[in-house]
Every structure is written in structure tokens, then in C-alpha cells.
Amino acid sequence: MSASRVIAELTLAHPELVLAPTIEAVPEVSAELEYQTIAGPGEYYLFFEVYGGDFGRFDRAIADDPTVSEPSIIIDGGDFRVYRMRLTSAERLVLPRAAELGMRVLRAESAPGGWAATLEVPDLDDLRAFREHCRDKDVDVIVDRLYHADDTSAESGGAYGLTAVQRETLAAAYDAGYFNEPRDASVADLADRLGISSSAASSRLRRAMRALVQSTLRR
Numbered sequence: 746m747s748a749s750r751v752i753a754e755l756t757l758a759h760p761e762l763v764l765a766p767t768i769e770a771v772p773e774v775s776a777e778l779e780y781q782t783i784a785g786p787g788e789y790y791l792f793f794e795v796y797g798g799d800f801g802r803f804d805r806a807i808a809d810d811p812t813v814s815e816p817s818i819i820i821d822g823g824d825f826r827v828y829r830m831r832l833t834s835a836e837r838l839v840l841p842r843a844a845e846l847g848m849r850v851l852r853a854e855s856a857p858g859g860w861a862a863t864l865e866v867p868d869l870d871d872l873r874a875f876r877e878h879c880r881d882k883d884v885d886v887i888v889d890r891l892y893h894a895d896d897t898s899a900e901s902g903g904a905y906g907l908t909a910v911q912r913e914t915l916a917a918a919y920d921a922g923y924f925n926e927p928r929d930a931s932v933a934d935l936a937d938r939l940g941i942s943s944s945a946a947s948s949r950l951r952r953a954m955r956a957l958v959q960s961t962l963r964r
């Protein structure tokens with residue numbers, strides 16, 4: 746095992762992945778898996794932080810989503826919510842296998858067609874085993890980026906523990922002049938540039954800054 750942590754950014758896609766129908770129906774809303782608990786053999790409750798869109802549309806979508814049941818709002822933060830939902834079937838639930846293989850799930854965020862997952866990988870053989878497990882479940886898996894956690898070179902594209910969405914958000918904010926003093930761009934301007942709502946842009950920026958501080962000042 747390398748002294749440096751290996752980080753893998755993956756895209757997982759299948760129409761029966763948890764919340765995949767809702768993600769397709771309300772693409773402007775972003776969801777992040779907070780954690781999951783086991784309620785019984787093969788029975789899971791999942792907790793998601795949701796932000797960046799019309800919660801009314803999201804609620805209507807999850808009511809018709811066959812991948813989850815019993816949705817309830819645990820926290821209503823105004824511009825974000827935390828939901829608890831029961832997984833109706835563990836057939837496409839693949840991330841627990843990553844944990845069984847010794848990988849740590851750093852993030853799992855909604856993405857077109859499914860989820861974008863960031864994993865800390867102890868050994869590349871474990872990553873290959875996880876990809877085989879996904880194929881056995883008919884879940885498409887694409888390795889978007891693979892890098893060492895302490896690799897800060899521009900070529901790595903994975904510097905400082907930021908996800909692709911977070912890098913895009915920070916780069917867009919920088920290019921727009923959001924960090925200038927005085928600012929040359931507002932959150933609304935950043936939202937227009939990214940093609941998302943103002944609340945989504947604000948949430949993305951907050952998460953990106955938090956991840957950047959965590960990986961640089963709190964290591």
C-alpha cells in the first residue's frame with residue numbers, strides 16, 4: 746500500500762440506483778448521501794442532504810420514486826433539507842461492497858444517470874474488485890479520476906480533495922471575479938454562469954470552500 750492515499754472519483758449509473766428516477770425528474774436539485782443505517786437483513790435507511798432547487802417538485806418526485814419509500818424531512822434548513830428514506834431494494838446498492846473491500850466512501854453526490862462517488866482506495870486490486878461487483882449488478886461504473894491525495898499538480902485534476910463539481914464551481918467563481926475585492930460577480934451571476942439556481946450555486950460554493958479548508962488547513 747502506498748504511503749499516499751489513492752483517491753478514485755467514479756460515476757455509477759443505472760436507472761434502478763437509489764433516487765435515480767428522482768435525479769432524472771428534478772435534475773436541478775442536488776443530493777448528497779450523508780450516511781446509511783441497517784434496519785435489518787438487506788434493509789437500509791438512507792439519509793440525504795438535498796439542496797439547490799424546488800423542494801415541492803422534489804417531494805412529488807420521491808413520492809413516485811420506486812427506489813425509496815417512507816421519505817421524511819429530518820432537518821429543514823431553508824435552502825437545504827436532510828431527508829431520511831427507506832431503500833426499497835438493495836439489488837443495486839453497491840457502495841457497501843466498497844466498504845467491505847476496505848475502501849472509504851468520502852462523498853456520494855447525485856449525477857446525471859446516478860451518482861458520483863469519491864472513494865479512498867487502499868489498493869488498486871480492491872478498486873478492480875469493486876468494478877467487477879458493479880458489473881455483476883449491471884451498474885455502469887466509470888473511473889473519472891484516479892490520483893494521490895497529496896498530488897497537487899495541475900495535471901492530477903484531483904488536488905485538495907475537491908470533487909469535479911467543486912472544482913468547476915470554484916474555477917467559475919474565480920473567473921467571474923467573485924473573490925475580487927470588491928466583488929465583480931454575485932452568487933446570482935455565478936448561478937447564471939453554471940446554469941443552476943442561486944441556492945444551488947451558494948450551496949456548491951459553500952461545500953467547495955469547506956472541502957478546500959478541510960484538506961489544506963485541517964489535515
